[in-house]
Amino acid sequence: MDFPRGQTFFGPDFAREESFTCDAVVIGSGAGGAAVAWQLSQAGLSVAIVEEGRKYEPHQLSTKQSWALRHIYAERGTSLATGNLYLPLPRGKAVGGSTLLNSAICFRTPAPVLADWQRDFGVDWADAAALAPVFAEVEQAIGVAKTQPFQARAHNLVFKQGVDALGLQGDFISRNAPGCVGCGLCQLGCPVGGKGSVDRNLVPYALEKGAALFTSTRATRILVENGTAVGLEAHAVDPLSEVRLRKLTFKSRLVFLCAGAIGSPMLLLNQGLSLESGQVGKNLHVHTAQGVAARFEQVVDAWQGPTQGYYVPLDGERAVLETFSATPDIFAIQYDAYSKPMSQLRHLAACGCMIADVSTGEVKPGKSETRSAVTYRLEPKDQAVILKGMREITRIYFAAGALEVHPGFHGASTFRSLADYDAFVAKGLTLDQMSVYASHPMSSCRMSADRTKGVVKPTGESHSVKNLYLADASVFPTALGVNPQITVMTTAVMIARQALRG
Ligand SMILES: Cc1cc2nc3c(=O)[nH]c(=O)nc-3n(C[C@H](O)[C@H](O)[C@H](O)COP(=O)(O)OP(=O)(O)OC[C@H]3O[C@@H](n4cnc5c(N)ncnc54)[C@H](O)[C@@H]3O)c2cc1C
Structure with missing residues (x-):
């Protein structure tokens, strides 16, 4: 050279x-x-x-x-896929x-x-x-090393508590964060x-x-x-x-x-x-995901500890349930039912369901050299797996003693029981009511x-x-x-x- x-x-x-x-x-x-x-x-x-x-x-x-x-x-963080829903990417x-x-996460x-x-x-x-x-x-x-229980902190451990109570096979997440x-x-x-x-x-x-x-x-x-x-x-x-x-x-x-x-x-x-x-730009998959927050009596302070420390594979699916945290400002926007007063945010834990999507999208160049124009259509089959995963997270949080869960569906705020979740979903959810997210384009x-x-x-x-x-x-x-x-x-x-x- x-x-x-x-x-x-x-x-x-x-x-x-x-x-x-x-x-x-x-x-x-x-x-x-x-x-x-x-x-x-x-x-x-x-x-x-x-x-x-x-x-x-x-x-x-x-x-x-x-x-x-x-x-x-x-x-500048504004990339988005559009199609039959808006998907931050x-x-x-x-x-x-x-x-x-x-x-x-590794x-x-x-x-x-x-x-x-x-x-x-x-x-x-x-x-x-x-x-x-x-x-x-x-x-x-x-x-890479597995998250240790002493590092995990409350937001990961409270989820583990529910997983253990139900006898599910979960584990701490391995991470490259020495x-x-x-x-x-x-x-x-x-x-x-x-x-x-x-x-x-x-x-x-x-x-x-x-x-x-x-x-x-x-x-x-x-x-x-x-x-x-x-x-x-x-x-x-x-x-x-x-x-x-x-x-x-x-x-x-x-x-x-x-x-x-x-x-x-x-x-x-x-x-x-x-x-x-x-095939260039076609067959895009993104690992579509949606989170569920749960409110507990005790203080959780989800922003302390590894952001994503515990997981459970979703039974029968190519999908995982992974705990996640975010800074309080992000929680306040996403789960606004708990943002007034913001001290309520201290009691939240959160977990997301992320799936191996069979749905596909397409990448095209956007209006300038640095802008993308991405389309993506979430298929009903994938929506069903996400909803199944969200139900499982809800079940796990109630097993851990949650007072209520907030699934982030538009048109529904919080649920006090698994039956509430089932009744709401049974009415049929449009894609527009989902709050999906994806950060794994491939x-x-x-x-x-x-x-x-x-x-x-x-x-x-x-x-x-x-x-x-x-x-x-x-x-x-x-x-x-x-x-x-x-x-x-x-x-x-x-x-x-x-x-x-x-
Ligand atoms: C918020 C977020 C959280 C994630 N969490 C996890 C996680 O916990 N665990 C996990 O396994 N994965 C996670 N991922 C996904 C993972 O980081 C990616 O799948 C992986 O980094 C993709 O690798 P890549 O090489 O394909 O692309 P990238 O890592 O995105 O790298 C592409 C690089 O190419 C550069 N580039 C693009 N165009 C040009 C150009 N024209 N000229 C020069 N440079 C260019 C970009 O600036 C960028 O630096 C996460 C992703 C995001 C966004």
Whole structure:
């Protein structure tokens, strides 16, 4: 590479157009891009990581929601899918990508999901036993450990109490948060550096091996000659106005597109690249979820302790029930029945049901280079699984002694018993009455051995552009039913290793 290795460059600092040469350029520094850069640089390749967002040290992060939305969330936190409902769809834009602001939940890909990938999409390496050492390597690199009971605090423990009372099989959640102090601010970026988001491990590991990181630098066009990727045209961007500044060109033998399940299809569609399968942007899954809050006699202070510390698989479904917390301002908006006086919020605990959605959506570029236009239709089958999960959470909270639950349905405030919940739902709920949320976009450039079914091969290489690899959540053939970051990193490691073998 013809510039100092191991360094971080702030794109807007370049006073004029520049051109660089390296072995591989990696677009995006989130879960997928960081894992690819880690692998390639360990193998001795010169790697340039191009990231649209900025690099933040823990002390530079503010604990304010408004600051976080403006600085570390893509589209300033306003990304939304529309279709037969409005679905908030947040994602990160910073070094570390969405891992900077995630809850640090770590699950391995469920074996039945991998079996589906192998059987239906020809992903030959998708085997739970064969992947076990790779999962372990990733988990070790990002510091995964199970939440301990003494760390869990009241909002997780009160849910566990209900789970135990009903004899269900729950467990504490494993998280990559080795230095967690339980401040409840994960989704604003960890202000004490206690979370093992990839900006604190895989990206620095890559830099130690000589990779270079270009921040506030947006990939704008993948360079292709005779059907082979040969580099990237990028632009330094102003971090706040997002306008393009100087052009930076990277000539490279390999190009890895890891801009996430919204960013990767947007770049391909904007450029009209690798579209032959007709699948770019399609088949989007999001792990649709909805929360239930419960009010207890005792003080819970849900914002203390790991944000998401305990879970139960939903019986008979590819879905999980996971405790969650948020800052009091978020609870006050979502569960407004308890916001006057706000002291009532101290008595709330909350848990969400997150499903492996069979419903699909589509990603298209929006009105500007940084805006997405995402559509999604929630199918009745998925709505039924969410409602089943919410009922189970309600049952668990009443078993734990809740005074009432608040499901967040429009047109219903609080329920005093499971029978109240059943009676309300039996009347029929429109989609508009739901308060669904999703933060796991995936599958929008899925991999498949069949070039008519997938954008990339099981190796991650585009079916139509040689040496162009995709390695992020966009390549998942299906939804998972568990939080995806470990699957993203493991998939990216497998793709990088296959690319290294050539
Ligand atoms: C609020 C929230 C909470 C979550 N909680 C969890 C959790 O607890 N556990 C879990 O497993 N998962 C969680 N997730 C999901 C998980 O973080 C993501 O699935 C994972 O990070 C996706 O990895 P990725 O590489 O596909 O994309 P990302 O991690 O989103 O990274 C994509 C990167 O590409 C950059 N980029 C995009 N376009 C361009 C461009 N044109 N040029 C340059 N750079 C570009 C973006 O700025 C971003 O940094 C959460 C997500 C959110 C939003």
